[in-house]
Amino acid sequence: MPDTVSRLAPWWTARPALLRFIADLVAGELAALRHEPMLRPGSWSEALSLQHDLGLDSLEFLHVAGVLAGALQMHHSGIEDYLLARRTLKDWVDIAEAALQHHDRDILFATSGSTGHPKRCLHALDQLEQEAQALAALFPGRRRLLVAVPSHHIYGFLFSQLLPRHLGLAPEGVSCIRARLPSQLAHLAQPGDLVVGHPQFWAAASSLRQGFADDILGVSSTAPCPDAVSEAVTACGLAGLVQVYGSSETGGLGWRASHRDAYRLLPYLARSTDGDRRLVRSLPDGRTELLQPQDELAWSGPREFSVGARCDGAVQVGGVNVxxxxxxxxxxxxxxxxxxxxxxxxxxxxxxxxxxxxxxxxxxxxxxxxxxxxxxxxxxxxxxxxxxxxxxxxxxxxxxxxxxxxxxxx
Missing domain, CATH: 3.30.300.30 (ANL, C-terminal domain)
Structure with missing residues (x-):
């Protein structure tokens, strides 16, 4: 890894960041179990009781604890069973912190797909840091991050957990706005902000045609952002809407500064010379690996491409693969x-x-x-x-x- 990465403290040592990750994961799993899509962690504190405040029953405890243990790979530490005996968010943050001190080399994300059985994708942390470092070069000088996506999915993790460290932002420089209406964004955002959203968020944020302050950048991922949405937010004064292309399986693959542009590969990626659909990734340790994009890519240059149809028949609904x-x-x-x-x-x-x-x-x-x-x-x-x-x-x-x-x- 480059020295700039090795000098950074691990992401989980910032307790507010670890609390946000666990709260997002708990809320996301409960929303799926209970069919309550609007369940949001909001201002959950460490004092929150999982049993009394959220009403988790024994089966829910077993499920959510298992997902958290898998996400953070707690089996390497052997202390994951303590999750079932502890009942507050503080307890779970403490257990997660202890587990990560023992092993934090990789993290497990679930696809957003609706196949009935989301795929679990294991990613090495040093490779995620490599991506975050490359993304940071796209957003120099940002003073705050406003995040409208959950931090336990790969896109949210990269932008709300890893990216702030590469931008030199303290944990208090990251604000979760998932519980706020997107139409309030023009009043919430300030010059120097980077707003992390998804296509439906940006469509709603621009619906009232309210003007943004100067020097506010946005980023969109999880699904293709319609051109009309990109045009609408820039017409409202957004300084730019960067679109990131990738998937839970591969991580980010490319980006574009405007919907009028082709996507560009991230700097550590290249087209395979074998004539197939795969990409070659140069890893931080000097090795290489092959990645299989989830979509057909149409190349317009050595590193420029547009995104075609999904290879697996999925379509995007609200940022979810259906x-x-x-x-x-x-x-x-x-x-x-x-x-x-x-x-x-x-x-x-x-x-x-x-x-x-x-x-x-x-x-x-x-x-x-x-x-x-x-x-x-x-x-x-x-x-x-x-x-x-x-x-x-x-x-x-x-x-x-x-x-x-x-x-x-x-």
Whole structure:
């Protein structure tokens, strides 16, 4: 690792940063378990009781403690079982700190995918630090970070846990704004701020067309940011919206300063010379490894590219990878559905999934939709649930017999 990295104190030695990581993880897991997507850690303090304030039952304790132990690789220390015997956030921060003193070389992140079983991706900390150092070169002189993404996912971890140290910011220079309405951003942000968001956050932040102060930069990731959103925030006075491309599996791969530009590879990456889709990463210890992007990349230069379709069939809904095939299967399991197709809405229709369903004999369209909504609510996560249903006698197809798009209706 470069000397500038080796001189930095480990990220977890800043107790407020470790507390924020654990609080975000607990809130995220509980939100998924309880189907409460709006659960936010907000101003949770170390005194918070996981049992009495959050109401964790024994099964929830077992699940959340297991996820935290896995994320921080606590099995190397052998003290992860203490999580089940301790009941406050302070206790869990203490246990995590002790475990990280023993082993902090890697960290586990979950994909945001909605396959039913998110993939766990282990990343070496020195490689994450390498990425954070490269990202810091894009944002010199930032005085505060306003963060609208959770810090226990890889994007949030890089930008709210590692990046501040490379920018020379103290923990108090990082403010979580996830519990604030995005439309308040113009009043919250100050000159010199870097705002870390995602496409839906930026769309909401620009919806009221309020002007930003000078010298406020934004960054967006987790999903492609629509050009109209990028144009809207810059029209409101945002000094720039940097878009970062990557995934939980690979980490960040490239960036662009404007939606009009091609993405550029991060400095330690290069195209494979073997003619395949992989990238070559130069590691901090001098070795190299091959990375497989999750999307098709169209190259316009040695280090410039645009992003094409997902290779695994996923689409992005609210920054989450959603698999229409899985949603279709859930619809087909309903006894009144004979066939179904699921697609992402067109931009003019919205930003969620839509479904075309063919009913079994004797089932009316309105009645079928009425039955399907609670069915999907009970089986699918919020980003997976279709928000518009169209009922017809057969799936729409084009002249070649291939599945075709349709106009959605609520």
């Amino acid at each position: 698999f229409p095939a899985r949603v279709r299967q859930a619809l087909l399991e309903h006894p009144d559905v004979a066939d179904a197709a699921v697609r992402l809405m067109r931009p003019e229709e919205g930003a969620r999934l839509k479904a075309f369903v063919v009913p079994r004999d004797g089932v009316g369209g309105a009645e079928l939709v009425r039955r399907l909504r609670p069915w999907t609510d009970g089986r699918l996560t919020m980003p997976e649930r279709p928000k518009a249903f169209t009922v017809g006698a057969q799936l729409p197809r084009n002249g070649m017999g291939k599945l075709a798009d349709w106009s959605s209706n609520a």
